[in-house]
Amino acid sequence: MALTLRQLKYFVATAELGQLSQAAIHLTISQSAVTSAIKELEDSLGTQLFVRTASGVTLTDTGRRFLNHAYTILASVDEAMRIPNLESTLTGTLAIAASYTVLGYFLPHHIQRLNALYPRLTIQLHELNRDAIEEGLITGQYDMAVLLTSNVSNPELALEPMIHSVRRLWVGAHHALLKRESVTFAEVAHEPFVMLTVDEAAQTAMRYWNETPWRPNVILRTSSVEAVRSMVANGSGVAILSDMVYRPWSLEGRRIETIMLLDAVPAMSVGLAWRKNKELSPAMHAVREYFRHTFMEPRASG
Template sequence: MELRHLQHFVAVAEDQHFTRAAERLMVSQSGLSASVRALEKELGTPLFVRTTRRVTLTGAGRALLTEAERILAQVRAAHEAVAAVQGVLRGTLALGTEQCIAGVDVAGLLAAFRRRHPDVEIRLRQAGSGALTEEVAAGRLDLAFAYRTRGDIDQLRSVALTGEPAIVLCHPGHPLAAAAAVAVEELGGEVFVDFHPDWGPRRTTDAAFAAADVRRTVALEVNDVHSLLDLVGENLGVAVVPRHFRHKRPSLTALPLKGTDETVYRTVALLPPPESMSPAARALMALLETDGG
């Protein structure tokens, strides 16, 4: 099994199209098809279901994809480790993060990293904590800044960044706005604005309400912080969010949430096993620990 066969297979799996994958890899479509066929012949099973519009993975293909991504990540890490020993940090830093993550200034951290390591290509992916966890575990990301709940399975190493309590954001004209603080039990009948269930703050808030045995329904679901603040600003619902969100829209009323632990939202750096950690990821974490992000 050759590495280029695995690289070609992963590219087709990602693009779900031979032509697009060939263009991205800058190889001929016939050569790419032959490479995939050679891999299928060696494994003795089809890896793709081919149609005129796109290709999809078979069961065997899905199983191979996970292992192929890990193998390619390890090969990349090996090349980068050799370069690091030679005194030059090269390669790629693939970082994932949630929006508006607490505990680290992502833009400032990456700017400082680029100044120190200009030969490293930086790739940034923004997604929910659930997806980021999967991508670090699969080797598609070197590390990620994410939220964790107490119920998360420790499939990855984590380094604590910060923790903060929950607040309730509402319109100044909302009946809750006159209160000094709000108990979880008082929110059962409210209309909620919140993020997609894959997002860390949503998962953390859901867990906090479940622990208090209070049912809530998210009527307005968004995928970015500004949309959440806009909807609350139009008095279409209330939101339970990390405390630092209040600084993003001072016109909204922010109330402490009683009935939850002081530290509800925990932000961490999610890391692969030490032997799989790339030199670039090690350098970024060292910079974070030195400069505090």
């Protein structure tokens, strides 16, 4: 089995963070994807890179030596992408629309990297809700969008999901549910629930709640992720949100823990969108290839 850059990126993130779950959150992918990539890497090398412990993972002696090689390989690839060719000659303006969650928790880092790769390309960002983004793409007001593709069903748009961020139950640091071996919607339904509303989060939540006989005991609806974080950390309620927006501390410095629910909860998918049958400009193609290279697992549709 051939070694891949995806495996190296996942290995480095796990080595640096010491936990598969934290690496998954950092990479905005599922923990199972990290686990599978590391197992594939260990199988390819024929040796164990990590020792699994109750608190996470630690590098073996071989793993520590391999980490230095992984750093070198990834740095070389990053340097190769900066070789003057398209990066130095690509010019123009690209209008990219993005939804609130994507712009707040995902896109800025990648815009910074795109600006470094293509210094003569001007990227214009526009924050909008999904309906406005879809209309703008169809009418040609925006070239591309980065949004929650899991919310889009417009047949006039081409979609390319990039990441699938797992949704988990958020609870305060000393919540009783942390002592359970497994947690279900039936148990969550008895808890005060804080419902996020931005980017159609409430509608999405009710879709998967409606597949159960239970309903959330909503005590607050808010468009503020920080308000949800504070309410949960203070012990006033629980929430179900994606790893992409998870941070372990509230603004007050109180801890938030996550629990994987036993019941199925759909992941939050983030990706690119553009008008179907639109010929991709060189700038659009460059952005698309950047994200494909970064996440290694493009899933095109439309």
